[in-house]
Amino acid sequence: MIKSLSTETTLENAGLSAEEQDLFSNARPQAYEPYPIKAVEDFANWCRANSLWLLAFGTGCGAIELRPLMTARFDANRIGVAGRPTPRQSSVFIIGGYSSVKTLKRIVRSYEQMQGPKFVISLGICPINGGMYWDSYNTIKRLDQYIPVDLYITGCMPRPEVLVGGLLELKKMIKEGRCDGANRYVENFDWYKANQKKVIKNWNMPDYNW
């Protein structure tokens, strides 16, 4: 059973103005609880793994690799991956390389809008340790400080082949029930939120609910 570390039951939504406060819910995120019967959960995981919906959100130079991934040559449709234009309908978020603080704000926003089950693939070396942006004033070094990452694909830039390999690996992990990023986000929600607010100075959005 997963419990939230904080004892508070509602979120503060301090970044919102008084009239906006009424427009957004202040409920805390809920952790996903697996089905009590293991066979049912396994079947659900098998279903999840075979219908991955990619969020069409290019967040860095790696986004250029998503075009050949989806088109005829590498053709991700054959492994059950298709694109969706909105976070509310997608389940896989590929962070395509470096992320500036301005982009991070949009990443957090998109990630929180995604419905569960949701998985994050981090592409390239920059979200891992900063890469060539290790001394940049505007580029975050570690993505896993801000949102949970299920799978890393390193390289600069990784080719679409390795992205296909990464997606196959992600499918394997989902089938085994090892992709618990969304639950980690709920468990350590206050830690993630504090990290996000440390770099995103103008926090003018709700804390979780969109």
Added chain:
Amino acid sequence: MNSMLERLSREFRVTDIIERNARLTTFTVDRDVAETLIRELRDREGYTHLNFMTAIDYIERGVFTLVYMLHNYATKSTLGVHVNIDRDNAEMTSIHTLWAQAWTYQRELRELWGINFPGSPRIEEDFCLEGWEEIPPMRREFDTVEYCERTFVSRDGRETTDPREHMHEVIFPERGGDN
């Protein structure tokens, strides 16, 4: 080209005329006449295209050098207009009335170097850095590494090796020396 530069240096106190190559000439002009000069170049000399504008931080001399790069399609020549402005009171006439796209550059200059362009559209708004609280990051007194270490979390285990020493010590230890 030369007659134009002669006339300009007579009328506008143009200094430091340097012919960088056959198609690029730069010169420096005083701040208060710069906008008039650029307007004249655009309207009468055919320099109708603003390639870009940017700033150079000469912290030793206490000035920012603004660079306006103008292009003439007829003669295929490029002109770099340099304007020195005071670093402590960085302010310059806006040229968004000459080229509408200039206000984007001016927003960037204000955000990254802290140079103000009064009257430029949306100059007060955040551009790339949202909620920036430090001094403008492209100013040379801004310590990028220090800020980066203070703000972002590093991952352990990142280390760099000097390629030359690494080759001597690890790859070719038997060779030694410089060979």
